[in-house]
Amino acid sequence: MTLTIGESLPPITLVSPDGEPVKTSDFAGQKLVLFFYPKDDTPGCTTENKDFSTLSAQFAEAGTALLGISKDPPQKHHRFIEKHGLKAPLATDAETAGLSDALGIWTEKSMYGRTYMGMERTTLLIGADGRIAQIWRKVKVKDHAKEVLAAAKAL
Secondary structure: OOOOOOOEOOOOOEEOOOOOEEOHHHHOOOEEEEEEOOOOOOHHHHHHHHHHHHOHHHHHHOOEEEEEEEOOOHHHHHHHHHHHOOOOOEEEOOOOOOHHHHHOOEEEEEEOOEEEEEEOOEEEEEOOOOEEEEEEOOOOOOOHHHHHHHHHHHO
8 A cells, every 4th residue: 555645544453552452443533643753762753752742732632643653562662651751642563564564654774775674754644534634754853743733733
């Protein structure tokens, strides 16, 4: 599947930091922001998670749920949340055949001549109808959460 505005997400189950299943269908009837990020406790990912957490009450006022997603294990998410006092919920994507794989966000990357698989920082705004309303690919963290909040309010 390629990311396309108007498409529904595939029914793939994620895992909460407490080990409970999380499905996008759990958010049926409300707007949802899914922000995919590479790795817990790295500078850009920490900033992104803190920014969404800071604005979490405003997202809630806009009728929009938040869910940060990486392939880090649930226990690591739990420590990350506690260490930084994060308010935006997190979920673990499966190591293989997960949501990020299905959406083409888990992709081949390269750095310093080394090729590896990694998460492309991507954010999706899902409408209350369960369809993708907006897509941000290769996100730059600075002011991104504010931009997404404005889009959620406008939806």
